[in-house]
Amino acid sequence: MRNIKLIIEYEGSGYSGWQVQNGSQRKTVQETIEGALAQILQEKVKLIGSGRTDSGVHAQAQIANFKTKSGLDCANIKRALNSVLPVDIRIKEVKEAHPDFHARFAAQSKTYRYTIVNDSFASPFLRRYAHLIKYPLSITKMRKAGNYLIGRHNLASFQAQDKRKRPAVRTIKRLNVRKYKNLIHIDIEADGFLYRMVRNIVGTLIEVGRKKLTPEDIKAILKAKNRIYAGPCAPARGLCLLEVRYKRG
Numbered sequence: 001m002r003n004i005k006l007i008i009e010y011e012g013s014g015y016s017g018w019q020v021q022n023g024s025q026r027k028t029v030q031e032t033i034e035g036a037l038a039q040i041l042q043e044k045v046k047l048i049g050s051g052r053t054d055s056g057v058h059a060q061a062q063i064a065n066f067k068t069k070s071g072l073d074c075a076n077i078k079r080a081l082n083s084v085l086p087v088d089i090r091i092k093e094v095k096e097a098h099p100d101f102h103a104r105f106a107a108q109s110k111t112y113r114y115t116i117v118n119d120s121f122a123s124p125f126l127r128r129y130a131h132l133i134k135y136p137l138s139i140t141k142m143r144k145a146g147n148y149l150i151g152r153h154n155l156a157s158f159q160a161q162d163k164r165k166r167p168a169v170r171t172i173k174r175l176n177v178r179k180y181k182n183l184i185h186i187d188i189e190a191d192g193f194l195y196r197m198v199r200n201i202v203g204t205l206i207e208v209g210r211k212k213l214t215p216e217d218i219k220a221i222l223k224a225k226n227r228i229y230a231g232p233c234a235p236a237r238g239l240c241l242l243e244v245r246y247k248r249g
Contacts, residue, residue: 006063013088018062057236065103078094107244120134133206146205155170
């Protein structure tokens with residue numbers, strides 16, 4: 001059996017997230033690609049993603065792998081996939097992976113970017129990819145608040161209710177808040193993410209930026225380990241999976 005690795009880019013507005021939802025009629029990115037692979041390879045394959053993205057969330061470099069008996073070379077798999085997939089999903093790279101490579105379990109870290117338009121209006125070209133905030137935001141305060149989140153913490157206060165119980169301790173390796181003209185980018189790299197963790201962190205940083213919370217309130221929010229103490233969940237459209245890092249693959 002060959003192990004094939006994909007690097008995938010998608011615009012998530014039209015999908016109910018990455019992960020297949022059994023019994024649901026709503027389409028997902030995973031099942032769309034699995035359907036295309038079945039058509040091309042003439043066999044049913046199980047696509048393993050580096051992690052799930054929520055409904056409406058985008059990706060510039062989602063990583064996935066699958067096992068196949070097919071002898072079709074990687075260049076032709078890529079060409080065939082991009083010819084049959086809808087235009088909002090594109091396969092950037094197809095390569096042979098180590099037999100033991102697992103897109104989810106082998107991941108060392110992931111980086112997400114959240115985009116905010118801080119202006120009185122947003123360009124129509126950004127309406128699907130950014131969250132419009134019309135009131136002024138203090139970037140200095142947002143950065144200071146973000147610094148309190150860097151490191152290994154129990155992040156239960158930023159974890160939405162999930163179907164499955166998951167450990168809440170994660171390591172945030174990097175959290176950058178940058179502004180260019182009217183665009184604010186919040187980049188978060190961590191060794192793992194809880195359900196809606198990034199969007200809940202962003203919502204909290206926005207509250208700090210508008211001075212509803214102080215940067216120092218982040219310490220109390222972390223200590224509380226309770227979702228009700230953090231800010232609101234930011235909309236999905238502003239979130240994009242930028243990068244997944246591996247030791248090998």
